[in-house]
Amino acid sequence: MKLGNREYNLKTDAVLLLQKGNHSVYWIGTDSEAVLRNNIYLIKDGDEGMVVDCGSRDDFKSTLSRIRQIMPIRNINRLFINHQDPDVSSGMVDWLKLNPNIEVITSPNINVLIKHYGVGDYKYFNTQRNPSLTFKSGEILDFIPSPFMHSPGAVTIYHRTLKTLFSGDIWAAIAMEWDLIVKGDFDEHIESMDFFHTDYIASNKASRNFLINFKDKEVNNIFPQHGSIITKKNVKKAMRYLRDLKCGTDFFKEISDEELSFMN
Numbered sequence: 001m002k003l004g005n006r007e008y009n010l011k012t013d014a015v016l017l018l019q020k021g022n023h024s025v026y027w028i029g030t031d032s033e034a035v036l037r038n039n040i041y042l043i044k045d046g047d048e049g050m051v052v053d054c055g056s057r058d059d060f061k062s063t064l065s066r067i068r069q070i071m072p073i074r075n076i077n078r079l080f081i082n083h084q085d086p087d088v089s090s091g092m093v094d095w096l097k098l099n100p101n102i103e104v105i106t107s108p109n110i111n112v113l114i115k116h117y118g119v120g121d122y123k124y125f126n127t128q129r130n131p132s133l134t135f136k137s138g139e140i141l142d143f144i145p146s147p148f149m150h151s152p153g154a155v156t157i158y159h160r161t162l163k164t165l166f167s168g169d170i171w172a173a174i175a176m177e178w179d180l181i182v183k184g185d186f187d188e189h190i191e192s193m194d195f196f197h198t199d200y201i202a203s204n205k206a207s208r209n210f211l212i213n214f215k216d217k218e219v220n221n222i223f224p225q226h227g228s229i230i231t232k233k234n235v236k237k238a239m240r241y242l243r244d245l246k247c248g249t250d251f252f253k254e255i256s257d258e259e260l261s262f263m264n
């Protein structure tokens with residue numbers, strides 16, 4: 001794949017996505033060929049690194065080898081965890097084994113669950129108590145909760161200056177054929193997003209409650225945890241997709257009091 005002036009091999013390479021001075025964002029993998037592949041990202045700020053959506057334990061080896069292309073592993077000092085699912089968070093077990101000083105950033109609702117990976121104590125950054133994080137460079141991340149999208153405690157990252165949203169499972173896509181960035185027809189991409197959203201996202205109400213966060217925020221890129229990255233030309237279409245999404249409990253049948261009268 002060609003991006004900027006560079007040709008990348010997605011099987012092995014870390015891909016530089018965004019850069020502003022000594023602050024940059026990379027795609028770190030995965031090399032899995034499963035239909036539900038994990039996107040792992042790295043935010044590098046000077047000599048410090050934060051892994052976003054650290055992926056599953058199976059991804060750990062390839063994550064390390066790709067990060068080594070960019071910076072020493074010992075300089076990774078933060079892990080961000082969108083929610084507790086193993087595909088997005090179980091890699092924390094290996095990260096904390098390697099470096100117990102890594103700070104884990106997530107919501108309190110997720111933190112009580114990921115403790116059950118049996119990792120003992122770790123430094124915890126509570127996104128509810130501290131809704132933003134400022135890097136040494138002055139770049140700022142805002143943590144935006146996305147309840148029931150799909151986990152009750154899920155939390156996304158909005159990168160304030162790069163106007164980029166690390167959306168976790170929101171705008172995730174499932175497909176055999178896959179491009180790092182949505183290039184062609186967005187309607188075709190919608191089909192791959194439907195495979196995920198119909199079953200995994202709670203409801204249209206939850207989707208709209210998430211979307212309202214972006215009333216006054218410009219979004220230039222969406223970096224989901226599965227499937228292709230969505231760039232500016234498709235962001236509006238992606239938002240309209242969520243606005244109109246029918247999923248999860250939208251398909252539930254209304255159950256009347258009468259039907260439940262067996263409890264009386």
Ligand SMILES: [Fe+2]
Nearest residue numbers: 083085150169
């Ligand atoms: Fe998930």
Ligand SMILES: [Fe+2]
Nearest residue numbers: 087088169225
């Ligand atoms: Fe996921």
